[in-house]
Amino acid sequence: MQLHKLSFLFFLSLLIVTGCKKDNLTLPPDEIGGKRAVGDFVRNNYDLSILAAGLEKTGLMDSLNQPGPFTLFAPDNNAFKDMGVTSAAAFNTMNTDSLRDALKYHVFRERKYIGDFPVQMSNKFVTLSGAEMYVSVSMMPGSPFSPPIHRNVYVNGALVYKENKRDIALANGVVHVIRKPLKYYPQTxxxxxxxxxxxxxxxxxxxxxxxxxxxxxxxxxxxxxxxxxxxxxxxxxxxxxxxxxxxxxxxxxxxxxxxxxxxxxxxxxxxxxxxxxxxxxxxxxxxxxxxxxxxxxxxxxxxxxxxxxxxxxxxxxxxxxxxxxxxxxxxxxxxxxxxxxxxxxxxxxxxxxxxxxxxx
Known part of the structure; x- marks a missing residue:
């Protein structure tokens, strides 16, 4: 019951963390695959400020600045809002280990652009938490070939946004922004x-x-x-x-x-x-x-x-x-x-x- 409660607090109780003016999701062409690491990119994007708060609290922000490579499926602020995000107090009192495991489930140790995922259902990848996530890829209906920017991609049923919110290339990995946080429970x-x-x-x-x-x-x-x-x-x-x-x-x-x-x-x-x-x-x-x-x-x-x-x-x-x-x-x-x-x-x-x- 305690584990379920902690998972509930994570997905329903994160508060939007605001701060100074931050970057848009799209990187300038001269920075793609260049200087910035995954952790720094998340830290400096307002649309990912809730995710950044969780990564900072759990110490994972620094981990995502290590050599990697990493693929991060990043829920944006709207994704957390849809989960009912309202309370700063719940965020501050949350169990750090449970939060860390939940966030580690959004990352695996490879650099995978959309074009690298096979066009099939439920490609399995082992996340940093040790559990598997499932990435499904399909072409646009009626199209024998769709460029990666337009392919339909879902991870554990969560929509991967198209165009400039996927394939965000960074020095030590790649970020794809998703429509909702992933929910994994180490239970039957x-x-x-x-x-x-x-x-x-x-x-x-x-x-x-x-x-x-x-x-x-x-x-x-x-x-x-x-x-x-x-x-x-x-x-x-x-x-x-x-x-x-x-x-x-x-x-x-x-x-x-x-x-x-x-x-x-x-x-x-x-x-x-x-x-x-x-x-x-x-x-x-x-x-x-x-x-x-x-x-x-x-x-x-x-x-x-x-x-x-x-x-x-x-x-x-x-x-x-x-x-x-x-x-x-x-x-x-x-x-x-x-x-x-x-x-x-x-x-x-x-x-x-x-x-x-x-x-x-």
């Missing part, structure tokens, strides 16, 4: 779910329907976790869940949340890339009697993200056995892409399917 899915008090009814349902024990295996698994309010809205309480007979329901009524325990790691942004470049036949999550679309779209004109889940019958019918669409809990920034040791968890604000409609 079971440990993650148990530590979150807003998911107690979901845990109870998994146990009642004999789906809990399988989530301790190696995986990777993808879990969509409805919060307690979602169950209560359907008049499902701890008591009523304990009295549900799994044999009276079609298995998909609850196994949809664990994507039937199939081995797969699905990030919130994957469908867009798979559908655009890699999905010749199967672009949806295939389930028994249903399919599911984890929709994602980034609007580069007004800089907004749209994301939701849509369960459907194979014929495309939606809304019969549950809501037409389901949103991520607390927005895409907060609810999606919680990477754990054996998979990824997404927190959602409604049930995917209503059990009462799936009685045998």
């Amino acid at each position: 899915i079971q440990e993650f779910l148990q530590a979150d008090t807003s998911l107690t009814l979901f845990v109870a349902a998994l146990k009642q329907f004999k789906l809990w024990d399988g989530l301790s295996a190696k995986g990777p698994f993808t879990v969509f976790a409805p919060d307690n309010k979602a169950f209560r809205n359907q008049r499902l309480t701890a008591d009523s869940i304990s009295r549900m007979d799994p044999a009276a329901f079609k298995p998909i009524a609850m196994s949809i949340y664990t994507t039937e325990h199939k081995i797969r790691r699905i990030f919130s942004t994957d469908w867009q890339q798979i559908n655009g470049n890699f999905g010749t036949n199967d672009t949806f999550i295939q389930l028994t009697g249903f399919i599911m679309q984890p929709f994602y779209e980034y609007n580069s004109y007004n800089l907004t993200e749209t994301a939701y889940l849509k369960p459907m019958t194979p014929e495309g019918g939606a809304g019969t056995n549950g809501p037409y669409t389901i949103n991520y809990k607390g927005s895409i920034a907060k609810g999606t892409d919680h990477v754990v040791t054996n998979g990824v968890v997404h927190k959602i604000d409604d049930l995917l399917l209503y059990p009462r409609t799936l009685r045998k």
Whole structure:
């Protein structure tokens, strides 16, 4: 529980650190790959001031000025704002070791420009924290070749900005600016779910329907976790869940949340890339009697993200056995892409399917 609390404080409690006038993200041509190190670049950019504050607090700023080379995926200030950044006190009282591990997860020891990443899903890289991150790259839809500046790139489901916010070449590495902080927890899915008090009814349902024990295996698994309010809205309480007979329901009524325990790691942004470049036949999550679309779209004109889940019958019918669409809990920034040791968890604000409609 303490580890979960510290991770929560990191992603929700960093305060924007302001100071003297700082540089823009774009380097002058004569400085690209030249004098400035990664740490100094972050320190001297206003748009990265929250990240800079965390790096300073943990001593990582000096580490990022060492020879390297490093690749840093850098959340900008807007990324932290979307996580609900409000309190300076929370920042100052945060556990330094937990913060350091969280920030080290954004860096690995290679210089990787966008053009160096293979055009495929989930390229794995070991971060400075020792855990793996997953970088997915695709060409622009309908284009057999897109220059690196225009390729669609996501790391753990976080958008890598295009044009002058990627491939920022520095003396000891390269920086790519991302849309949201990366969330990694050195826990299993079971440990993650148990530590979150807003998911107690979901845990109870998994146990009642004999789906809990399988989530301790190696995986990777993808879990969509409805919060307690979602169950209560359907008049499902701890008591009523304990009295549900799994044999009276079609298995998909609850196994949809664990994507039937199939081995797969699905990030919130994957469908867009798979559908655009890699999905010749199967672009949806295939389930028994249903399919599911984890929709994602980034609007580069007004800089907004749209994301939701849509369960459907194979014929495309939606809304019969549950809501037409389901949103991520607390927005895409907060609810999606919680990477754990054996998979990824997404927190959602409604049930995917209503059990009462799936009685045998």
